[in-house]
Amino acid sequence: MTWLESAVDSPYGIHHLPYGVFSTTDNPARRLGVRVGDQVLDLKLVVTSGTCANCETCTALSSSTLNDFMALGPEVWSKVRTQLQDALTDETLAEPMSRMLTPVADVTTHLPFTPADYVDFYSSEHHATNLGRLFRPDGDALMPNWKHLPVGYHGRSGSLVPSGTDIVRPQGQRRTPDGEIVFGASARLDIEAEVGFVVGVGSQLGTRVATGDFTDHVFGVTLVNDWSARDIQNWEYQPLGPFLGKSFATSIATWVTPLDALAASRVPAPEQDPAVLPYLVEPDRYAYDLTLSVEWNGTKVSSPPFAGVYWTPAQQLAHMTVNGASLRTGDFFASGTVSGPEKDQRGSFLELSWSGAEPVKLDDGSTRDFLEDGDTVTISATAPGPRGTTIGLGEVTGTIRPAN
Amino acid sequence: MTWLESAVDSPYGIHHLPYGVFSTTDNPARRLGVRVGDQVLDLKLVVTSGTCANCETCTALSSSTLNDFMALGPEVWSKVRTQLQDALTDETLAEPMSRMLTPVADVTTHLPFTPADYVDFYSSEHHATNLGRLFRPDGDALMPNWKHLPVGYHGRSGSLVPSGTDIVRPQGQRRTPDGEIVFGASARLDIEAEVGFVVGVGSQLGTRVATGDFTDHVFGVTLVNDWSARDIQNWEYQPLGPFLGKSFATSIATWVTPLDALAASRVPAPEQDPAVLPYLVEPDRYAYDLTLSVEWNGTKVSSPPFAGVYWTPAQQLAHMTVNGASLRTGDFFASGTVSGPEKDQRGSFLELSWSGAEPVKLDDGSTRDFLEDGDTVTISATAPGPRGTTIGLGEVTGTIRPAN
Structure with missing residues (x-):
């Protein structure tokens, strides 16, 4: 005691x-x-x-x-x-x-660590399926590669900001529904509720890190809000992926929970079908049983379950280095939006409002599809600790300021 | 004198x-x-x-x-x-x-600077057109956004290596022509001959850098070989862009030419049609008249002309920050593969060998489509200096080692 x-x-x-x-x-x-x-x-x-x-x-x-x-x-x-x-x-x-x-x-x-590279994955099947339906209504929801590898991309580490930092609404190009190219403040500013992992121990270029060596390299966990301008992203992202739709700011919680503290929160991870390639097989496959909470201006709008995410962080780390890419202290990789199977488990407003078709009701009686200036979003999470205790992960919060 | x-x-x-x-x-x-x-x-x-x-x-x-x-x-x-x-x-x-x-x-x-973020653009029209024809033979060669914005993405700054570093052939997943998912060493290892720009003076998050302020922020220029595993890239890149197909190594020349030295090499940049949005208009639009040279095992196989690249580095910088993304000292951004209109001006082997259909002949009598173990590639460049002088940019070279 x-x-x-x-x-x-x-x-x-x-x-x-x-x-x-x-x-x-x-x-x-x-x-x-x-x-x-x-x-x-x-x-x-x-x-x-x-x-x-x-x-x-x-x-x-x-x-x-x-x-x-x-x-x-x-x-x-x-x-x-x-x-x-x-x-x-x-x-x-x-x-x-x-x-x-x-x-x-x-x-x-403040920012708890100096970030090296930042990688964002796309590892929730429910999120990837929802986005596929919204962005490519006529095609298969999941791309052919999605169940074979944890899809990911590099984000901008220079715009990682600590929880509490105001977020200036980004400006940029977008294409209107009638095909006009216009410039202005994003009209579809969104969140992505994610879980991030920070690397402590690096690795040499030309070598790779096995799934079983995850805890030898990763120090801890912190919550992430990967702010996303959907209109900018939608126009720019072919064929090289998201760029300015994401790079204006990514907020992270300022308290890093060491992996040791989460030992009691390990639960079985989802089964994978088809079988993955040997380098993605885990000697001891598990997920961390974090339940996220998303509050929009004080109204809890979602409870995304991290344990249901298809690709584990150990698989992400093994994939990220299988080509010989090195790791550095401060490398940071995030899960991508965590969404569960239920509507109130979706980790982005794009999904929660189904691209604006089903507005979200807040406790003050107002409705929302995307973020308005002055809105505040706070993401928190809990996990089971040892002997019946509870662990509360440091929250990540931010308020939207008008475009400059 | x-x-x-x-x-x-x-x-x-x-x-x-x-x-x-x-x-x-x-x-x-x-x-x-x-x-x-x-x-x-x-x-x-x-x-x-x-x-x-x-x-x-x-x-x-x-x-x-x-x-x-x-x-x-x-x-x-x-x-x-x-x-x-x-x-x-x-x-x-x-x-x-x-x-x-x-x-x-x-x-x-050694590496001349400590890299912060690394962004790779896709700004040569001839290169983007060639890749569009090869990757999407049934669609338009250029994506609808290509002439409206300089398409780019974040690369892995942790795997930037100095010229002379051996490159270990990466391993990874690829899909065979008959749809099988296999793992192994890349069989389509390629180069990308590029020109990189390094940021000296940073900027604040939430602000943007105008095209006319390019020389207030950018310190200098260095040649880049953005090694690319085409088979890995082709399977992984939808929908979030290139990741492991690029992140195993990017070589940069170790001598940084200050922008001041290139004042006499300014020439008119290509005219742009359709007109670009105001934030991409340049008060004084110019290109740098660098002529690259690509040597494959000592045989000069290409002379890509940098002056013909559609999007200038000043436009790239303005685009990269228009959403409020900050700059840091050491931020590095590269042009993407420089290819000219002629066959002997193509800046990647994928283009030079037309995806293997037209093998490249070397002086020793051998032929190549992609890189073999032991191959050495050296990229150099010259530019006009003041008063009839010539500037030789520091070369970037690397030799392929077998997969581990």
């Missing part, structure tokens, strides 16, 4: 301990922190308090970004996690460690 | 002065250099020799990557360039500066 009262029975209890980068009004320097209960534990203070010798781990924990710590690998990650859990349950440390805590309400959080 | 004999009448004369990062056997530390004649001038030695006061520019020139210098902007770039030209023509400096030179044959060059 922890000595920190607010961490007892909390989705941010000592079974969770997500990492982030924070600053305070008093001390604007960015430093690593761990969220526990309603507090943030300052890891730099933990290191400099003298309980830690001058080692590589201490240096990494004194950094202004998670990258150095993430690069140290799973043994160090587990060791530090255990040490933190021990300290937070050691009553004799309650008094000195309390001085290293700041209420989460009083901190500013 | 320069006091350095090898720089007189050289494509690396003082009218050129490309920047790079090099090391030597004696001193393995990476440092900035300028290539002049058959020598490399060590910029760190220039700085520490005391002729330079301790300023931001000196710090940047003492770095191990070009990023810090590139971030300083066009006024500083021009000033340093002029100072180097003055020093290289000042006879009184010949003796002390000669001690800062190393023969280019004795240095190892």
